[in-house]
Amino acid sequence: xxxxxxxxxxxxxxxxxxxxxxxxxxxxxxxxxxxxxxxxxxxxxxxxxxxxxxxxxxxxxxxxxxxxxxxxxxxxxxxxxxxxxxxxxxxxxxxxxxxxxxxxxxxxxxxxxxxxxxxxxxxxxxxxxxxxxxxxxxxxxxxxxxxxxxxxxxxxxxxxxxxxxxxxxxxxxxxxxxxxxxxxxxxxxxxxxxxxxxxxxxxxxxxxxxxxxxxxxxxxxxxxxxxxxxxxxxxxxxxxxxxxxxxxxxxxx
Amino acid sequence: xxxxxxxxxxxxxxxxxxxxxxxxxxxxxxxxxxxxxxxxxxxxxxxxxxxxxxxxxxxxxxxxxxxxxxxxxxxxxxxxxxxxxxxxxxxxxxxxxxxxxxxxxxxxx
Numbered sequence: 001x002x003x004x005x006x007x008x009x010x011x012x013x014x015x016x017x018x019x020x021x022x023x024x025x026x027x028x029x030x031x032x033x034x035x036x037x038x039x040x041x042x043x044x045x046x047x048x049x050x051x052x053x054x055x056x057x058x059x060x061x062x063x064x065x066x067x068x069x070x071x072x073x074x075x076x077x078x079x080x081x082x083x084x085x086x087x088x089x090x091x092x093x094x095x096x097x098x099x100x101x102x103x104x105x106x107x108x109x110x111x112x113x114x115x116x117x118x119x120x121x122x123x124x125x126x127x128x129x130x131x132x133x134x135x136x137x138x139x140x141x142x143x144x145x146x147x148x149x150x151x152x153x154x155x156x157x158x159x160x161x162x163x164x165x166x167x168x169x170x171x172x173x174x175x176x177x178x179x180x181x182x183x184x185x186x187x188x189x190x191x192x193x194x195x196x197x198x199x200x201x202x203x204x205x206x207x208x209x210x211x212x213x214x215x216x217x218x219x220x221x222x223x224x225x226x227x228x229x230x231x232x233x234x235x236x237x238x239x240x241x242x243x244x245x246x247x248x249x250x251x252x253x
Numbered sequence: 254x255x256x257x258x259x260x261x262x263x264x265x266x267x268x269x270x271x272x273x274x275x276x277x278x279x280x281x282x283x284x285x286x287x288x289x290x291x292x293x294x295x296x297x298x299x300x301x302x303x304x305x306x307x308x309x310x311x312x313x314x315x316x317x318x319x320x321x322x323x324x325x326x327x328x329x330x331x332x333x334x335x336x337x338x339x340x341x342x343x344x345x346x347x348x349x350x351x352x353x354x355x356x357x358x359x360x361x362x
Contacts, residue, residue, distance in 0.1 A: 004323050033326075037279060038300065040323040044280045045296065047322075057295035070304040 010042045010052045012135065013060055020064045020132035023125040027074040034067060061133045082121070084192065088201060089117040091185050095209050098182050103173035108166065112159035120152045200240075207236035260294060265302055266341035267291070269330065272312060273338055278325040279303065303328060311337050 006014065014035055021031045038055075045055055056063040090113060097103050127148050131141050173181055189202050211232040215225040267289075271282050283296035306312045311334035316324045330338070 034300065034304065036323065037326050038297070040278075040319070040325055041280045041283070041296065041300075043322045050296075053295075055295060055297045057297065063297055066298075066301045067304070070301045070308070 004039070004043050006039065006042055007046055007052070010046065013052060013056065014039055014042070016060070016132040016135050017064055017067065019128050021068055021071065023128040023132070024068050025073045025075070025078055026068065026071045027077070030071055034071075060135055064133050082118070085121050086114055086117045087185070087188055088192070089113055089120075091189060091201070091205065092208065094181065094185050095205055096212075098178060099209060099213055102175055102178040103181055104170055106163055106170045107168040108163045109159065110171075112162070116152065116155055116159065119155065120148075123148050123152070203240055204237065207233050207240070211236075263345075264291075264294065264298065265306070266338065266345060268299060268302060268306070269311065269334060269338040269341060272328050273330050273335065276327050276329040278327050280325070282328075306334070309333075 017038070018031060018035050021034075022028070042052065042055060045052075093113070094103065124145070127144050130136075131144060136144070189205070193199055193202055211229040212225075215229055218225070220228065264286075267286065268282060271277060271285050277285075279299060280296075282299055286294060286299070287296070303312065303314075307314060307328075310331055312328045313331055314326045314328050316326050319325045
């Protein structure tokens with residue numbers, strides 16, 4: 001897509017509108033259509049020295065809502081996203097546990113993880129909608145998303161504690177079951193990566209589990225293994241994010 | 254009654270009228286409305302209306318290159334849209350007569 005420069009304020013409005021519509025479950029194609037149409041309008045208006053307020057009125061929030069109301073909610077895509085998010089969340093623990101031996105999960109852990117994926121997705125999307133429609137600054141955005149992540153960590157700890165206190169029925173996968181489950185998750189990750197055209201999931205999985213696995217063959221002490229493993233994971237993820245941000249920047253120039 | 258409430262429906266009709274005149278795009282429609290005196294309406298108000306009219310099959314759109322700037326989306330009326338415009342004109346004429354009757358016979362009396 002050609003890139004036409006809008007003022008910073010107008011660009012922020014367009015970006016926020018995009019996030020608002022996406023997190024309201026609207027169809028991607030329709031989102032592109034309306035944001036591109038508005039971009040074209042604002043571009044021409046700015047050449048003629050009009051302000052964004054003359055276009056969207058005094059309340060960006062109300063304007064975003066009026067656009068959103070005219071768009072259908074894309075339930076079809078959401079039916080696909082939700083199982084993807086749940087399987088994605090499970091894949092992190094499945095691979096970690098496979099490296100330790102065979103798989104066995106209690107009912108509390110399984111239902112907890114599903115509940116966690118749903119709640120986490122719902123709260124992230126609610127947070128995004130709130131941030132976008134109120135056009136909050138970067139710092140406030142980070143604070144809100146940060147608190148969602150911290151709260152979700154508490155939820156995970158809650159599940160783990162509940163699991164250690166209460167004995168719930170446990171499903172043991174056995175050796176064959178574990179290998180089979182591993183293969184299913186592995187093929188899911190490959191399919192997901194091809195479909196979404198991004199390697200983010202396998203890359204993060206490798207960042208989390210590979211250092212651990214490789215360090216086991218070294219003669220480092222357990223504490224230093226843990227410290228090195230966590231550091232390598234963070235460096236790896238930070239490096240990847242840095243690469244993505246630079247690529248984004250270059251493509252928008 | 255607020256200005257916005259009163260404008261609802263009327264803007265729909267005016268947009269249909271502007272599009273009937275010639276195939277046109279958002280910015281141009283907003284300019285034309287403002288030239289006709291609708292300056293209190295913020296320009297972007299037309300987009301939710303256009304989206305609804307397109308969904309209801311009153312208008313169709315096509316994206317065209319522009320010589321300066323991003324691609325523009327040009328709207329034109331469908332047969333259903335022409336019919337909606339006719340209906341609007343009838344309703345507007347009726348409303349205008351009624352309101353004028355109230356003004357001349359009740360208020361200015």
